[in-house]
Amino acid sequence: MLHRIGLSSILAYCAVAGVIGGVSARGAEPLKVGDRAPDFxxxxxxxxxxxxxDKLKxxxxxxxxxSRAHW
Incomplete structure (x- = not known):
C-alpha cells in the first residue's frame, strides 16, 4: 500500500512539473544549429x-x- 501511495505521489509530481514546464516554455522558439545564442x-x-x-567582446x-547540481 505504501509503495502504491509513493508511486502515485511521484507520478502526480511529474505530471504537475510537466504542465508547469510546458507553460513556461510555450512562448519561446527553439534555437536551430547556427543561430546566435540570446544574450543573458x-x-x-x-x-x-x-x-x-561581455564575454564575447x-x-x-x-x-x-x-549542469544540474544537487548539493
Missing part, C-alpha cells in the same frame, strides 16, 4: 554580474556548460 546575464558566487555579450572562444 548571471550573478557569480562572488556577486559579480556576467553577461554573454574579447573575441575568444567561449564554452558554456550547464
Amino acid at each position: 546575464s548571471v550573478t557569480g558566487i562572488d556577486g559579480k554580474q556576467f553577461s554573454l555579450s 574579447s573575441g575568444k572562444h567561449l564554452v558554456l556548460i550547464f
Whole structure:
C-alpha cells in the first residue's frame, strides 16, 4: 500500500512539473544549429554580474556548460 501511495505521489509530481514546464516554455522558439545564442546575464558566487555579450567582446572562444547540481 505504501509503495502504491509513493508511486502515485511521484507520478502526480511529474505530471504537475510537466504542465508547469510546458507553460513556461510555450512562448519561446527553439534555437536551430547556427543561430546566435540570446544574450543573458548571471550573478557569480562572488556577486559579480556576467553577461554573454561581455564575454564575447574579447573575441575568444567561449564554452558554456550547464549542469544540474544537487548539493
